[in-house]
Amino acid sequence: MQIRKYENGDVPAILKAWDSATRLAHPFLEEDFLAQERRNIPELYLPNAETWVTEVDGEVVDFIALLGNE
Template sequence: MIIREAEEQDLDKLIELWYEASLKAHDFIDPKYWEANKTTMRELYLPLSQNWVVGDCDGFVSMMGSEVNALFVSPGQQHKGLGTALVNWAKREEGTLTLNVYARNEKAIQFYEKMGFANIETSMDEVLNEKQFRMQWVKG
């Protein structure tokens, strides 16, 4: 599986992937929230991060150092090893990885636990009033 750095021309695909995957993974959050944040994601969050894509933008990981800001796989490409490949790639790059995940996103939590992450902190996302977990992986 080839993982490469995202390029400017990938941004529209990444935003659509993020949006579609967010709707599926976070069905407990009003879809209007994701729609309202498309521009912020495109103009702020992705440009501030290092973004790496797998396949033809079938999945991506956004990182700031060892912080995983986003990990998304296209709904039609899930359960094919793309997310695992992206996390394993990030593990090779960094000795420690941290991320936040909503407590109600049980599939993501199970995935991260399978990848060796552990919950190190619980907090509230004040904007959405959703409990979230801070998870961490440390190279053994």
């Protein structure tokens, strides 16, 4: 396992991890909302956040993105 800073090429894996966790934790969210957030992650959140990913066997499996104190 390795923890490293996010790179632009990590976006597909980050979106996959986000989608899986979000659907599990928030099954009540509407598809329209999820689609908009999927666009917001690479366009709005990641460029403005301090983001780290976890790799296992060279594959990104998890991430954390911090916007200030959140």
